[in-house]
Each structure stands twice: as structure tokens, then as C-alpha cells.
Amino acid sequence: MLEVHTDVAIIGGGPVGLSAANMLGHLGISCALYERNETTSFHPRGHVVNTRTMEILRSIGVAADVDAVSLPLERHAGIGFVTSLAGDQIGVIETRGNPEWARIERSQSPVFKRSCPQDVLEPVLREHAEAYDSVRTNFGHRITELEQDETGVTLSWETTSGDAGRTHAKYVIAADGPRSFSRDRVGIGMEGRSIGQQIGIYFHADLWDLVETRPYLLYWIYNATTSGVLISLDGRTRWTYNFGYSENESRDDFTADRCLKILRAVIGDPAIPIEIKNVMPWRMQARIADTMTSGRVFLAGDAAHPLPPTGGQGMNTGVADVQNLTWKLNLVLRDVAPASLLDSYNIERRPVAKFNVQQSARNAVAMVKKGLSGMLANESALLANLEGPEGAANRAKLAEGIPEQRAHFDYPGQTFGYQYESDLITPDGTPEPEFSVTEYRPTARPGHRAPHLTLGDNPDTSLLDLFDIRHFTLLAGPDAEGWSDTASTAAEALGLPLKAFRIGKEVEADVETWCQLYGVSTDGAVLIRPDGHVAWRSSSAGNARDLRDALAHAVSRSDVTASA
Missing domain, CATH: 3.40.30.120 (Glutaredoxin)
Structure with missing residues (x-):
């Protein structure tokens, strides 16, 4: 059995875990990262990299490479509300392009909020992390046990090929997602609730003719067949569509044929070829851990606070978590600060995370109150009559609530x-x-x-x-x-x-x-x-x-x- 010794072990190789590895590498601290999947994410999942996160990535030399693979800024001009891409426009929230807003945005930071899907962001973070001599990444490694005492933490793990080993670390950063093994193993409870169940469809389709003059990051779809959010990943051919479904339905009900029918309704043009790449069921949660610390184990990201995606705060809250933690670990490990410094991690980060969880839930509820349910299951009869001339009055009714949703999409106060x-x-x-x-x-x-x-x-x-x-x-x-x-x-x-x-x-x-x-x-x-x-x-x-x-x-x- 292989025995590994390191200063910090990271459980989870998503954006938060990989960001932590980059920060520890930047600090020259030895760390070993363990991710149960053999590769970085193949599903785009999250995509919002807010301005503060871009500042943090800039400080460790990663931001330029993230910029290079993000949605071009000129395709990030606003949020559209439509019956379908080929159908009627209900309303728009402009988030970029207005000269005064551009001036204000530029005065706040040297970088911009970007949309960088997880399947292209994670390889960038992984490549940078692996360039550090002090960082070792281990994909295809599942943690099977976690035990800690006054001197450190011992992790037991096994690989997809059947190998096994133990890692002895002085501290552990647990960034292993909303169903965190680490959180359960150290006995940390959660408060909050599940808001609803969703399906995410990742697909390829050349939609340029429908979006060229409407360069929006998000297109909220409302029609008799479906309501949800279409996310532009590259501005032309890569897309994800997320929508809610009711409690009396099962994820198994969403077959490939049904998903294709839904996408046809989203696009509104049956002649456009569609290639579905992946269908991922998921559950919207608004939860926060009772504490983000247990002994030498520190929860970060979704392991500590799974957020609704309404506001794009999930990954960004996690990156700020590990930024707050890693500089403190550095000083403690170098014996220039007492271990009590680490107590401040939970004290400082949990209130911020709790607010972000609550605000994200408020964003989701605010959409529902105005009939703009988005990713929550929508049973409204209003949606059955939105399209064409006869739906104009109903579209106007939905449009009235759109300006009130700005906090969902444009939130510099929450960011900074x-x-x-x-x-x-x-x-x-x-x-x-x-x-x-x-x-x-x-x-x-x-x-x-x-x-x-x-x-x-x-x-x-x-x-x-x-x-x-x-x-x-x-x-x-x-x-x-x-x-x-x-x-x-x-x-x-x-x-x-x-x-x-x-x-x-x-x-x-x-x-x-x-x-x-x-x-x-x-x-x-x-x-x-x-x-x-x-x-x-x-x-x-x-x-x-x-x-x-x-x-x-x-x-x-x-x-x-x-x-x-």
C-alpha cells in the first residue's frame, strides 16, 4: 500500500479544489489533490466566473488563460427572455454595452466577469496546478476513509484500476461537492432545503442565424412545451439547456427523444440539426453547513454551501473560500502564526456563504413570483398562450416583471x-x-x-x-x-x-x-x-x-x- 505524506490534501478536483491547488502551489506548500473521476468535467455545468474570482485568478497568474477560453465579451451583452430563439422576444436585461455601465464596470476592477464553462475552465486550472513542483494531482482516486487526530489527517483511497493507498496530511481541504463524503465523515450537519429537481442538456447546434444580432449570455425560454434557461457556451454552437420538472416525474422520463423534442421547442426551428452530448439530472439546493471546519478538515465550495445557480455564485463563493483559507494555512505551516488563526476561516467565510445561499434562493423565488419560473417547474397556464399575435398580452404581462430581476444577473455589490x-x-x-x-x-x-x-x-x-x-x-x-x-x-x-x-x-x-x-x-x-x-x-x-x-x-x- 502506497504511503504519501503532504502538508495539505485536497479532496475534489473541480474548480474550487483546483483553485486551492493553484494557490498552495503559488505559496510553495506541498499538496496532493484527489478526484474520484478520471478526468476533469466533460459537462459544462457552471460557467460564471465573477469579477472577484477573476481578480483572484489574476493574482496567481491564471486569469489570462481563462480569458482565452471564455465566451467572447462581445457575446456577453445581456439576458434575453423569449418564447424560443426563433420566436417572440419578451424582454431584455442589458448587462454590457451601455457606455455608462461600461465605465462603472471598468472603474471597479482591472478584469471583467467572464463566462467560462466548467469543461474548459477545469483543464486550464489543472494545467497550471500541475506546473507547480509542490502540487500532485491524482485523478481516478476515490477517498474511502478519513481519520484525524491532533497531529494530522489520514486519508485512505483506491484507484479505478484497483490500487490503494494512504495519504497523511497536516490539513485537508474538502471540496468534494454537495454530497460530500468528507462532510459526512466528520459529522458536520447542513441546514436549508432542496428547491427543485432539474435536467441539464448539453448539446451542439449551429444557432448563429438566430443569435447573431442578440449576443446574450442567457436566453430564458417560455412556451407551452418548456420553460428554462439556454446558456451560450461559445456564442454559436455549444449550448446547455436547464429546466425544472415536477415531483410526479422521474429523471428517467426524460429520454433522448423527449429531450430532443424539448430542444426543438427551445430553438423554434425544426430544420436545425441538434447533437445531444450529455443529459445530466441535478437538484437545486440552498443549504449551508453548520460549520465549515472540523478539527483539521475545512469544507469549501459546494461541500460547505450548495447554492442555487440563480446568480452564479456557487463556484465563486468556493474560490473565495480557499483564498481566505490558503494564506492562513501558509502562515501556520511555516510556524509564524498559531493554529488558532485557522479558526477565523469559519468565522469569516460562513456569513458570506450564507448570504450568497439566501440571495440565490431569493433570486429563484423572485422569478417565480413574476411567472418567470426559469429552472423551477412551471405549471402556469400563461405559458400555454405566449406565442404569436394572440399571446401579445401575456408576453406583456411577463415583461413587466423582467426589470425587477436585475439582482439575479448584475450584482457588483454582492461581488465586491x-x-x-x-x-x-x-x-x-x-x-x-x-x-x-x-x-x-x-x-x-x-x-x-x-x-x-x-x-x-x-x-x-x-x-x-x-x-x-x-x-x-x-x-x-x-x-x-x-x-x-x-x-x-x-x-x-x-x-x-x-x-x-x-x-x-x-x-x-x-x-x-x-x-x-x-x-x-x-x-x-x-x-x-x-x-x-x-x-x-x-x-x-x-x-x-x-x-x-x-x-x-x-x-x-x-x-x-x-x-x-
């Missing part, structure tokens, strides 16, 4: 505006800003994501590029004498990696804009955690001891040397 609250964050006494799902108000208040600011005149650059999960970052105003030395001295005493920059000096950025954006004067300073969230802020020249204490608190330490 969440905050962490824990003992790692040093409050500065400023009031919590008003939160909105659909509007992002940049703030450098402690606990929040540090805002983006372009460097110089190049729109592709960003202040965010100074941040890295390998180190803390101090940003100070041009008149801030001594902050950099104080931070560097405290970091050295604590054994923490830190980089310090003065805006307008070492960093070419507009000083006035930075001061306004970050809420400080020209002699103020802000301490940024490795995950890009603000740990501490001083609006003006202040007490150096406050900075030293804040840095110690940011890693669960209270060393005398750091506070002296």
Missing part, C-alpha cells in the same frame, strides 16, 4: 461589497456602509476588499496587483513618514512577509483619488491582508503602536515584540 468580521480585523470606528446587491460603493473600511485603482494611465494595471497571498501589503500616503519602517520592523519581528509602498512615490497613482477612495489623508496608511481585504486603517498620521498591534492581531498573535 461583502466584508469580514473577526478578531483579525482592527476596526477604525467608521460606520458600516449601506450594502446593496446591485450597487458597489468602494470602501477601504477594515474588513472590506481593498478597492481597485488604475496605476498611471494604463487601464490594464491595478493597485490590486500589489497584493499577493504570499505577503501583507502596507499602502501609505506620500506624506506618511515612518509608516513603512514601522510596518517592516513589526513584520520582521513577527516573521511575517510584508511589502510597503507609498502612493505617489513607489507607486504611480493619482494621490487625491487614492486618498478619497481609501478614506485617508496624505499621511494616512492602510494594511492589506494577503487576500486583499483591509486589516487596519489610519486616516492620518497616528500611533505606530496601533499598526504593530494590528499586524499581530491580523495573524492571531499578541507578541510583546510586535507591540513594544
